[in-house]
Structure formats: C-alpha cells, structure tokens
Amino acid sequence: LWPIFNVRAGQAVGMEDDSQQTRSLAASRGLARLGSGIHGFPRSLLTRTKTWSGLSHVSLDTDIREAISFSDPSLLRGMSSMKMLKGSGAILRNSEGSSATYEMSTSVGHLDVFVSHNWSTPKAKKFRALAVCFNLGPACALSMVFAMCAFAASALEVAPALSLLGGDGKEYMVGICGMCVATLVFLLSIFYWQDLALWIPGCERCGQVVFLDKTCIHQTDEDRKRRGIEGLAAFIRCSRSMVVVYSDTYLQKLWTVYELASFLALHPKGQLTVLPLFLADLLVWGQVLSFAQIAVYLTVRVCPVQKALAERNLGGVASYGFVAFVTWPAVSAFCAVFRQWLLEQARIREHARSFSIANAACFSEADRPMIKHGIAKFMQGIGLAPKDAPEEVSLAAFDLMVHEEVPRALEASVGKVGIQYRHVVTIFVCHGFYLLDKVGVQIAQGEPARRIIMDCCCGLVNTFAVYPLCVVLLSALMRVSLRLRRRASICMFTLAASLLCNVAGTAFFAAVTVLGRSAIEDDITLAAFAVCVAASFALVVYCYRPQRRRGAARCRAGDAGAEPALFPERDSPAEPAQRQDLGDAPANLETVASPDD
Template sequence: MEPEVVGRKAEERSDSEAGPARTNLDLVVDFMSSMEVKRPEVLRCTSAWEAIWAVALSDMTAVNADRLFARSAPTQRITQFWSHSWHGSKRQKLCALLVVNNGLAALCAGTCAAVLSAFFLSAAMGPTGIEEGETETTLQGQYHRIYATSRPQAIASNLFGLLVAILCLLLWRPGTSVFLDRVCVHQTDRELKLAGLVSMSAFLKQSKVMTVWWDATYSSRLWCLFEIAAYLKSHSSQETRLSVRPVVLGPLAMGVFLGFSFAVLGVMLLPRAGTQSGTILTRIAMTTVAGSAALWYPLSALRSFYRSIDTMQAQLRDFRMDSATCYCCTSGHENRMLCDRQIIERCIVEWFGSVENFEQTIQTTVSSALAQQLGKFAFPMSWMWGCSCPLLWTFLAPALRQPLIGSFFILGWIFAVPVIFMIGASLAYKLRGQRLNCWLDGVSTLVCALACVFSYMGMETLAGVLSSALQTYWTSVAAFAASMFLIMLSLWCCWQGGSLDRIRMNPHKAPVNNEVPPRILSL
C-alpha cells in the first residue's frame, strides 16, 4: 500500500507549533504501535471477488472510490490480509489473483465438463467401430485403435473442458473475506483515509493469514515492509500464517495450462504414423513444429519466472530498510508535516528492538516461506498436475470407451507429465539468463521446447519398443509404467543434487531471539 503520509500540511502550522509537531509524531507512533483501531467501524473487509475486480479497475479508483468503499463492510476478524505493491505489473498481479483464488474451481468445473462431454459423446457414437475378428493385443496396437476411434471425442472433451475452465476462472466468485487497501480504506475522504492509515497495524493484528503478493518492487516500498512487520509482531510464532506468492506464478500457470492444451490438440490432429498421409518422418516434423509452437510461451514465461526468483533471492539476501522508499521522501516532503519513514521506523524499533532485528527477521522468515511454498522446482508440483489437466481431459474419452485399455493413457498423464516438466524446467533454469539479442533469446526458448517435444516422442518410441518386445498388452503397460517411474525418479534425484535448489534461509542468519519459525502456508 502506498498511502499519503499522516499529518497536516506544513502551511497550516505556524513556527510556534514546531515543538508540538514532535509530540504529534509521538502520538501517532504510540497509537500505531499499540495496534488499536481508531473507531470500530474502521475495521473492514470485502470478498475476494470484489478485491480482484478492484485490482482490475485500479486505474479508475479515484472515480469509483465511494463505490469501492461501499463494497466493504465492518468486521471483527479478517481472514486474509492482501499485502502488495501498486508499483508492480497489474497484469501479472491480476493473473495471480485469478489463478490462486479461482484456479481450483476452474479445474474442477473443466474436469466435470470434460467427463460429461466424453460420456455423452461416447454414448451417442456407440461402439468403438473396431471390426470383428480384429485382435490387436499389443500395447502399440491398442494405442493406435483407440487413437483412431476416439479422436473426435477426445478433441471435443478437451475443447469443452477448456471453455468451461476459462469461463469459471473469470466468473467464479470466491467469498473469502479479505482486506485490500483500495476497497477497505476510503481513497478520497481525508478523515476516513486517515483513520484507516493509523489503524493499519490493527487490521494486521485482526488478520488470520497474511498473503504477500510479491513482485520486484515489493521490498522497495516502505509501507509494504511496515505491513509485514506489524503482522509478525502481532502474531506469535504458532499463530503466524504467512503466505508469499510471487505474482509471476499467475501468467506462468496460465501459459503452461494453455500450452498443454494446445500441444495435446496438435498431437491429436496430426495424422497417425503408418497411414497414407502419416509417414514417420511427416509425423515427427509436424509434431516438432506443433509442439514447439504450443510450448513456446510457457517455456519463455518459465525462464522469466526463474529470473524473477533470482531477483527475489537477491532482494532477501541484501534486504535493508534504507533501500525502501516512500512517497513523502521521494516528493521532497512538500507541504507535509510528518514523514512516513520516521513513523514506520519508530514503530519497527518499538516492536523488534532495532531495525537490524527486523531486517534479520525478513531475511529468515520470508525466505523460509518462499522455500516451503515454491518447493524444489520453484514451481509447486501440485500446480504442475493442475496445469496439465487438458491432457487428462483429452484421455477421458478413450478411457470411458475402453476403461481397461484407457488406463494406459491415465498412466501416461501420471508419469509422463512430470518427466516432460522436469526436463523442460531444468533447461529453462539453465538457460534463464536474458540474452542481449532477441534472436539468441528465442533460440534458448526453442531449445527448451525441442527438449520437451523430443522427450514426448521418446516416450512414444519406448511404448512401441516395449510393445514389440513383450507382445502382450498388460505386460507392456506394466513395463512402460515401471520405466517411466524409474526415469521420473532419476530426474528427481538429479534435481535434488542440482543447482536449482529451493530457496533456503541464509545459514549465517538465525531467527530473532531464537523464536520458533512461523507456520508457512503451502500454495
């Protein structure tokens, strides 16, 4: 939050009030550090849905200030306090808010739509169309039979699930009570705004969860740091529930989701190898082009995401209060009486004993939150499976038409997706650096995309080899599942000892006063 500084204009005071000005500063600091609300009705919250649209319409806040404030209501307790910087990318923040708050509902709705679509289409189209006497018992034979007979239903299920998921992502109304400054603090009424600002620490004291929407500008905004300080001070280590969510996760998750959807659609639309229009070389070429095009944006976004994580690590490692800025100092304190920095730093000293202790707390607590929430791959694995749901939707049609045989496709989703993700993510991390030449930067992304495409084709080849060698369907399926599990386990072990380790606390820093680390919420 970036509010106006507390106090009256300098032109409203005479020289005789210079002494009382220090008293006014003391009064403001004492009140804010006490974490009490100025008036009971000042403590307000709104629904997550209203807060999301307030972010979307943030450029029109001054015009809609009364309307936005009317969408909040007095409360005794706030479920989530949303802390963020208004100086970062609004597009990234909006994407992150939608994915975090509406993403699970969108995936559930899309899955239900895909299941219903696959069920009704399978019932309407009747039997599989396999001719009597045709006895393909190998894995490769069953794969081609299902591929040939269920392709229309698979494509329809994918598209229908995608449509419903997108609509739900945009229109779902989460009812979680949250605090967002633009809605819960009046932005144009001076008296109401002042009451809200001096009660900010009280808002944090009454919040169960603090959600930090982190971007590159967050640690440089003084009021954002004040919010973290107030929350950590007002909650014991056992009560602290801190959630740190990089806003770049939003567009990245959307890009990966759409990339998986378009990639599997491309594979389903390509001619099958062995047909008149589907020679092996033709399929390889078309799969390479279609897969690279579909995965281009997600992998480019993943490289950008890893660069952002590097920036966040550097900010936490070198965090200093002196580097944070506030509006009054950057504007030269024109016509203002009290300085935000003086108020905030005195509150922090009151709470933590010294600014250095607070800096140490930020370096340990926030970095621990990032480590536990982002996980080993800097991208939550649960999100990875969620983003790959379009593959599951596509395979539902063949699984419903021939449940036993369709199990091969489900196994492919369970084991193949992590393998492809780990291969692509590892290369994206290694090649995350921004190239000086846009063409070289594009080549880096292309290398990552080609690695994912070739790993997929390698899995198809493995299935064919096992099918030819073992001859029976279930033996081939078991061998394929075991092979993919071993490959996935090997890649996981390589990542465990690799350079892309999860963000760790600075080993030279210890929690202030040897406190028990706070509870960190998972993504």
C-alpha cells in the same frame, strides 16, 4: 511491528492530497505506543504461553494489545474476492475511494486473505494475477463439469469422434468435444468467474473474505479513516494468509515492505502466496501450447496422415519423433516464457537482498525520519539490536531481516522448481479432458475393462507425473541458461533445451503408453508398469515437495535452546557480549528457526 505499521497511511488509504494530516496523526500515535510499550520489553509486558508460534500466542499489556486489535469491532471489515474482481477488477484501477467503495465491504470476524499490492501497478496485470489466485478452483470445477458432460455424450455415442491409427497399427476412436469445450470454459472462467457467479444464486457469497485498503478503510470519514489506519496491524493479525501481488516496485516501496515484514513477524508460519504479474501469462500460454501439442498429436494420428507417414517410414513408434519435431517450436516458446519467469524470481531475490531503508521510496519524505526511528525501536524491542545501539545499527538489522526472510518466503511460496505443482497441472489440464473423451468412446465401443483401466492409468501418469517431471527438467535447464549473457547464446541454449525436454517428454509418454498397452495382456509387464508408476509419482512428490518457511528471526545465534529474544528476562549471561558484537559488526547478525521448527 504493530505500531510501526500504523504509519503506513499514505498508500493504505490511497489519498494523495488531503490525507497528510491523518497520516501524521496515525504515525504519531503509533510511534508513541512503540516508544512507551515496546522498548526493552519489560518483564511485566509479556508472559509466555506453553507454545511459541507467533505474537498471537503472547499475553500483552493494554497498550500493545490495543495496537494489534480493534477497540471497535466494526472497524474489522472485509469484502468478497468476487467483488474485488468484478468487472475485470475495476476496483483496482486507482486508489481513489469514496463512501460507495467503503460500502463494498462489511464487518467480519476474520479475514481470509490480506492483499498486499502497489497502486502504481497496472490494473490489468493485477487483475490477471489475482484471478489466477482466487478463480483457479472454480475454473477447474466448472470446466470439469463440462468435461464430464462431454464424457457422457461420448459414452452415449452422441458426440463426434475421430478415427486414429495407433502405434501398433490398430485403428481406434477418440472424442474431442470435451477437450475443446472444457479448455475454452477453463480459460474463460478463470478470468470471468466472478461475473458468471452473479447468475448463480448464492455463488456471490462463496468468495474468500479479503482485505483491500481502499474498500476496508473509510476514505471520506476522517475519524474512521484514522482509526482504520491505526489498526492496520490488527488487520494483518486477523488475516489467515497474505497474497503479495509482486511487481518490480514492490520491494522498492517502504509501505509494502512494511506489510510483508509485519506478516512474517505476526504470522511466522502463516500462508504467504507470492503472485508475480508474469504468472497468469505463464499459465495461459502454457495451456494454449499444451492444447496445441494435443492438436498436433491428433492430426498426426489421423488415419490418412498415418498412412502417408508409413509410406515414408515415419509411422508407428517413429511417429512419436515426428510429433516431437512438429511441436518443438511450441515447446521452445514455452521455454522462453518459463525462462522469463525464472529471471523474474532472480530479480525478486536480488531486490530483497539489496533492500535498504535509505533507498526505499517513501510516500512522504517528511515521514521518513519518524519511520526510521520507529523501526530502530522495534529492532531493539525484539532483541535483534542492542537497546543502546545507534539508529544506524538497528536499521541495518532490519535490512538484514528483510534480506534473509523475504527470499525464504519466496522460495517457500514457489518451491524449488519455481512453480507450484497445482499450476503445472493447470498447464496440462487439457490432457485430462482428452483422457475423458477417449475413455467415453471406449465405453461406447464396449472395450474390455482392463484396457480401459490401463488407458486411464497411462493418461493419469502422463498428466500428473510425466509432464510435471518434464517441467522439472525444463526448470533445471533454464536455470543454467540464466548464467548466459549473450543473446545468441541464450537463443541457442533455449532451442537445445526445448528440444531435449520435448524429446524426453515424448519418450516418456511413448514408454508409458507402450508399456501400458503391453500390460493389458501380460501380468509381468503389469507389475513393471506399477513399479514405474510408483517411482514416477515418488519423484514428483520429491521435486514438488512443499518448502517450509522458517519463522522470523527470534532467537540469537548460537542459542539452540534459547528462549525467543522477546523475553529478555531469560537472556543468557553472554548476551551483553553478543549485543556488543552486533553493534560492532551488524553484518554478523544471524537468524535461527523458531522453537516450532
């Protein structure tokens, strides 16, 4: 892919008026290397090493090595992720660059993340998605610091506490400062950590090294701009991972599809993270709704309210059902938000499967014939199309590669549930803060150690197992709702599904709580509790297990032990027939996993 991606110049540098000549020159040089160095992959071009894990493990001749590496090491530049997000992502506002924006990057030895995005996407949405990606860790750490401070204050009896009435009729105290303060700190720091870090010495340099085209490719020096454009494939090869800021237009733009396909080819097992614009809203609203659920629970558990409910036979265990009913609207709203996220994932798969070079938007239509010719040569060079195949057949092979590899990469990025486990825990992180407040008050009151330990276990199980399993159930139900078309049916199904998830979650929560309290005095119940905890976490591990992304298509179908198609000298005698079949029926193209899989 390396020389083909050199023609991406238009969007990479973001210049719309004065970069046509530079783009054409870069495209000409890239395609010249393609035609002279890749077509057919002669025996002298490539030699295989002991293991196959991508093009970085292949010995290349001079022309190809130059196409995927920098002749001038100073061209490899990166910027801190904190600088990219500084000022609410001001650098993401538009594609116009200058010498000042170029100075925001520095020469580096490697890139941690290659940021792939469309400049047509609104800046605010891109900023929120990237902030969740890069600031999630610091936000968790900073909020945990505040939560631990509140925990210490509760343990020292200097923080306020609420008097609640438990399901067993006993009164107990819980703190609320840590939950309120730490949740607020988390929501603020996840979007403003890059600005807060400016006040902490040394933190500005702690961000990841990222590639952003407008800052890492010179926009005013035409010579450096041209060389930076020609080295786009080298930027991708030097990147350890890729972050795709996905929008509705991502798979409709030829250049961004080039970036994604090149990463899949150059890093068959590389870390690919898909960040839909909807993800940040899902996490924020999910955490707000989770906080509201705890607030309702505490309100219901306050002694005066419990006494009033007891008079109406709603106290004790029945109060859990009342909590489920009161929080039903919040859970319904979360179901609606999650359904939108699943619908967005379905659109991503549909866009990937319907991708066509002929219909993809190109920055300059004058470049389209040259780009299509280069893609055809690439597909022939890696053996996914016959060397003498018409250009249409080779382009169909490229379309098929996008159809198959992009959905697999998406599934590996978001998982079977549709959301990563760490994001689910983020939604319910305020439950962890509440647990710390509760334990701090228990320590201050001198509660028995076994009771404190059991309450900690119950809180951890609810936060890291019960609620994530409820999200699994919610995801399954919302996937069923995607088959509905009438708005009334969707609304009714969403309400019913949210009620079911809410009742199931409340029942699991109550069961864990009651079983945990019973285990304080009874060893047999303690053993049963341990079995339930182990089973819950085993189910969580199974549901949220990482999805392995297969390497890009490298071997011909039916050759289970065949060498990758990059090495034609090892082709089987049946190869001509296979290639002929490909030319007659491009739809019969199949992919198999790389030998490492």
